Amino acid sequence: MLTRDLLVYRRVKGIRLRPTFVDPDDDDHIATAGALIELLTHAAGEPRGAVDEAADAICGEARKVKVARGLYKLLTDRCEWDDPGDTAMELRAAAFARSAAVLRDLSEESSLSDYLAAVAAGLPRPLADVRAHLYDDLAEHRRLLSAKLPSPAALLARYNLALAQGLVLYAGSLDVRAPSPGPLELRKLLRWLRFSRLVAEVRRDGDGWHLRIEGPAAQLDMQKKYGLQLATFLGAVPVLGKFTVEADIDLPRQPRARLYLDHKDPLKALDDGPLGHIPPEIELGMASLGDARWTLDPMPELRHVGAAGMCVPDFALRDATTGKSVAVELFHRWHRHALLRRLDELAARPDPHFLVGVDLSLAKDDALAARLATAPQVFTFNNFRPGSAWHRCSSRSATCSEGQVTCPRGHVPADSVIRSRSRPDRMSERSPRRPKPAALTCPRTSPRSRLRARRPVLTCPRGHLGSDRTALRVRIVPP
Amino acid sequence: MCHRSEDGRQAFAAYREQKRIAFTAEAKIEALWRLLLRHRRDRILVFTEDNDTVHRLSRLFLLPVITHQTPPKERVSLLAQFASGALPVLLTSKVLNEGVDVPDANVGIILSGSGSVREHVQRLGRILRKKEGKRATLYELCTAVAAEHGVSERRRQHRAYQKEPQPRRGPAALRPGPIDQVPSDMSEPTGPEEHVPGDMSEAPGPSPRARGPRARAASPAEDEC
Numbered sequence: 271m272l273t274r275d276l277l278v279y280r281r282v283k284g285i286r287l288r289p290t291f292v293d294p295d296d297d298d299h300i301a302t303a304g305a306l307i308e309l310l311t312h313a314a315g316e317p318r319g320a321v322d323e324a325a326d327a328i329c330g331e332a333r334k335v336k337v338a339r340g341l342y343k344l345l346t347d348r349c350e351w352d353d354p355g356d357t358a359m360e361l362r363a364a365a366f367a368r369s370a371a372v373l374r375d376l377s378e379e380s381s382l383s384d385y386l387a388a389v390a391a392g393l394p395r396p397l398a399d400v401r402a403h404l405y406d407d408l409a410e411h412r413r414l415l416s417a418k419l420p421s422p423a424a425l426l427a428r429y430n431l432a433l434a435q436g437l438v439l440y441a442g443s444l445d446v447r448a449p450s451p452g453p454l455e456l457r458k459l460l461r462w463l464r465f466s467r468l469v470a471e472v473r474r475d476g477d478g479w480h481l482r483i484e485g486p487a488a489q490l491d492m493q494k495k496y497g498l499q500l501a502t503f504l505g506a507v508p509v510l511g512k513f514t515v516e517a518d519i520d521l522p523r524q525p526r527a528r529l530y531l532d533h534k535d536p537l538k539a540l541d542d543g544p545l546g547h548i549p550p551e552i553e554l555g556m557a558s559l560g561d562a563r564w565t566l567d568p569m570p571e572l573r574h575v576g577a578a579g580m581c582v583p584d585f586a587l588r589d590a591t592t593g594k595s596v597a598v599e600l601f602h603r604w605h606r607h608a609l610l611r612r613l614d615e616l617a618a619r620p621d622p623h624f625l626v627g628v629d630l631s632l633a634k635d636d637a638l639a640a641r642l643a644t645a646p647q648v649f650t651f652n653n654f655r656p657g658s659a660w661h662r663c664s665s666r667s668a669t670c671s672e673g674q675v676t677c678p679r680g681h682v683p684a685d686s687v688i689r690s691r692s693r694p695d696r697m698s699e700r701s702p703r704r705p706k707p708a709a710l711t712c713p714r715t716s717p718r719s720r721l722r723a724r725r726p727v728l729t730c731p732r733g734h735l736g737s738d739r740t741a742l743r744v745r746i747v748p749p
Numbered sequence: 750m751c752h753r754s755e756d757g758r759q760a761f762a763a764y765r766e767q768k769r770i771a772f773t774a775e776a777k778i779e780a781l782w783r784l785l786l787r788h789r790r791d792r793i794l795v796f797t798e799d800n801d802t803v804h805r806l807s808r809l810f811l812l813p814v815i816t817h818q819t820p821p822k823e824r825v826s827l828l829a830q831f832a833s834g835a836l837p838v839l840l841t842s843k844v845l846n847e848g849v850d851v852p853d854a855n856v857g858i859i860l861s862g863s864g865s866v867r868e869h870v871q872r873l874g875r876i877l878r879k880k881e882g883k884r885a886t887l888y889e890l891c892t893a894v895a896a897e898h899g900v901s902e903r904r905r906q907h908r909a910y911q912k913e914p915q916p917r918r919g920p921a922a923l924r925p926g927p928i929d930q931v932p933s934d935m936s937e938p939t940g941p942e943e944h945v946p947g948d949m950s951e952a953p954g955p956s957p958r959a960r961g962p963r964a965r966a967a968s969p970a971e972d973e974c
Binding site for chain 1: 786790804807808811818820823827837838
């Protein structure tokens with residue numbers, strides 16, 4: 271990603287922003303890119319300060335210095351530098367403690383050599399060695415370990431995309447319109463939308479699609495991380511054959527402007543590979559689950575939710591025994607409003623094969639926690655690291671698949687009777703695919719007022735309704 | 750001469766080398782050592798213009814450094830040790846110029862800096878934090894007969910450095926001019942100065958312009974708060 275000082279763009283009529291894309295076939299740019307790649311190819315083991323200095327000389331000779339610096343920045347993003355850990359910090363702590371003690375006890379006539387001799391006597395290493403390694407952890411002293419270097423043409427294509435991404439980091443909103451995307455391309459884009467964890471609204475627009483995505487400038491916190499994810503998503507937009515992108519850009523200390531991009535711009539998708547990217551955290555989680563019963567489906571079908579909404583689940587868990595699958599949608603800390611909307615939609619139109627994962631940081635809010643406690647098919651997670659969140663997810667999936675009703679404390683009704691307000695045969699007549707919400711309740715303890723409620727109300731024989739943040743495990747069995 | 754030609758690059762490299770030599774002159778290092786010894790039981794903040802200088806000093810004296818590259822954990826630890834007195838000296842470039850409260854610092858040594866009045870006053874402000882019984886001293890070391898001398902004169906054009914209180918000047922009056930155009934009211938030293946030549950004697954020396962390339966330590970703002 272390019273930093274703001276490396277962005278090259280112009281304003282058209284004061285409000286329209288256009289990145290100054292480079293010509294990927296320009297000989298000068300190809301030569302500069304080639305020289306920088308050549309430099310890094312042979313720089314393994316060199317300290318970063320020396321590599322930067324050599325790159326400065328190459329950039330200084332380039333026809334467009336700023337472009338050359340941008341190319342170098344993109345290359346260094348692909349480099350891996352050694353990490354000395356805390357060794358240098360520990361060495362400094364020991365040296366500074368020793369020097370402070372010695373300095374305090376000196377007389378005013380002492381010479382520098384007396385002082386250094388006294389300090390050296392209490393150091394863990396020889397003085398020259400300490401001096402040489404005192405700041406090994408500074409960036410300029412770190413040595414290049416490896417670099418995944420692209421070809422000059424690929425680097426220039428990446429640079430063009432980075433110019434647009436650098437502006438999107440300051441976006442208030444981003445509109446992507448695709449007039450008639452192919453199903454695979456659309457699916458890939460929507461998958462990226464989910465993996466980027468963006469707040470978005472997806473709509474059909476005639477034959478095309480319209481994605482309206484909130485930008486980092488519209489977020490109250492985590493702006494940097496969110497902005498990076500939005501920029502990453504922009505890298506997937508070119509997979510659509512034809513598209514237009516518009517974004518409100520709010521650059522610091524500059525008037526508001528609007529960015530326009532389309533498929534005629536020299537933008538190339540970050541990942542041209544086949545579909546099916548699975549985030550490492552999800553792969554790790556499945557590996558840690560160790561459950562042969564469940565398999566991960568990274569590309570579940572799109573689902574209709576609510577009246578007109580469209581949902582792209584993050585992943586689905588397929589039950590090997592029954593062949594049924596349960597889709598899982600995750601809501602992170604910036605998805606509060608989206609989560610509330612989804613809960614409303616699920617209450618109005620329950621989806622028995624759908625689970626909602628909620629970041630624990632969202633559940634800290636009391637009002638939302640109370641809402642989650644009464645909502646079915648909800649589980650919580652924390653960063654989705656391998657561990658308990660995955661087990662909660664799989665156990666919810668199991669109950670979804672088997673149709674059990676239990677309370678959070680594991681009380682199963684003795685007679686295992688689930689009473690529904692709507693008779694199955696009538697439900698099947700109305701809508702075979704989307705059953706009407708059924709009010710499920712424990713036969714022993716349900717108050718009549720609960721039965722009258724529109725939303726599914728779930729209790730257990732001992733009355734543990736919403737007594738903790740976990741929801742009742744329930745499956746509303748479709749006819 | 751174009752800055753992108755070989756000659757231009759060499760000229761710019763020579764300019765940077767000249768600045769580096771002026772900022773880290775041997776006499777300055779010697780003067781700094783004497784001041785460190787004199788105030789070894791105080792809390793000293795040493796300011797420099799760039800990170801290279803501060804790291805060089807740290808390697809030379811084995812004294813702690815805080816720059817923007819210092820890891821946050823280490824920065825917190827160093828400031829805490831400085832406040833408790835475990836560390837008597839902190840070297841820094843610009844990161845402690847403002848926004849950091851170090852009330853225990855009572856000696857400031859400006860080894861190098863820009864011509865910015867604002868930066869200079871901010872640095873003075875680091876050691877003028879109120880504390881009972883505190884007496885703060887600010888030293889400025891600059892190489893005579895070098896461009897740095899004029900820069901030093903420029904950055905002290907503030908009423909905090911005047912002997913007599915001056916009426917507040919507007920921003921235009923504070924805007925620094927060319928190095929060789931010292932305002933007429935600044936041609937003479939304006940505050941109590943302490944000249945420390947190579948032999949570190951405390952006797953006042955001749956006019957700064959008449960002196961050779963030796964370090965000058967001045968305490969224009971010595972105040973009790």
